[in-house]
Amino acid sequence: MKKLLNAKLVLAVLGAVFFTSCTIKTTENNRRTVSVSGTGSVEVEADNATIILSVITRGKDVGNTAKENAEKMTKVHESVLALGILPEDVSTEHYTINQESNYLNGKVIYGDYVATNRIKIFIKDLTMAGNVIDAAIKAGANQLSSFQYGISNKESFVKQARTLAVQNARDTANLLATTSGAFLGKVISLNEQSNNFGFYRVNAKRASLEAAVEDSASSFVSTPISGGKTTISFTVDAVFEIK
Template structure:
């Protein structure tokens, strides 16, 4: 009885092995055909670009105090006095220490010929430049801040720029729009070629750039005596570019 049972087990095992081999052989041609179809499947490369604009909610002003004197110490003292007046006047407007920061301090000298006596040695002058960066969260105050600083002693305005404090949402939106444009271009190419657009093979973020809005009106108005500085912030831009390879 035991021998018969063992023989049956062996026969069943052999049958299962043969069946598995037959099934595997039957599947091999189909697997090869699928791989061959994959190899024959084409792909196309397209790019997508999008720009998202937003309304600024913060401004950055860069201005300075420059003094000149034949004495370096005197030039430095005059500069310090003027900058102290500028910062005090800005604080009276409601700005705080956190809104004001020194971004540069330079001292250099140059020589100038004596115009009254050409035979005399040239005169050495020392120039002290103190640069102040100002953060303004109330955009309606930007013009007033510039005028106040100039009235207190600032004699240089380098730049006025507007920004958005949280740009991540704009960056994500720009990327989504760029991918959507790439897909539309891929679909147009597929229709023209008489093929069906498939899935994405490769997608690459090529470039995401941010362009704050800069206004040079402050520089222009500074040259006009008694003129009030008018600042009108424009939109800031975030652009994104992607490259996508689609199957077809």
């Protein structure tokens, strides 16, 4: 059964702020207008995540370095798929092999070959995020680049936030019009000023995890991952006719 998201609609009616940004004026053709701003926000529980991690290997021989990397990444793929992650939700994002080098006394000193294979894993069930990270690390992943929360049904929440923003602008304009003894007319212009689509990223420190991988299984601590709320918000500028 599809899990339903609990969305809390938050309509921010900041009276003082809106009044300072409102303007009533008369145009050259004697048409009176009121300019206002409106904000609408929807607070949503994140229900998925995207993890980016890498397998990095180094060695004196380019062939052996690439082979070791391929073997470890194959194990990472297998361990992740074994948890129920679909093959189409695991994709290669970046792959490079290069040789380290330094300049010393005007000469180039070549060092180890470094192979980096970075993959992106989309997790539809947040309760599995910690298990996926643990399995990947145990299989050979040694760099976690980022962890990003997401919302699967984003479009419906974006629509709600936009609707709230426009309604907020209309309510503010109507309040100004009636307070000044006028009536609110039709909307003349409507522009979207800013938006926040509600995605938030946790940037993981780019550090080696090899020490953790080398620990015994009994000392390996499971990675705790907790979900959270994110806000989708929109601000619009509107001009209404007043009569």
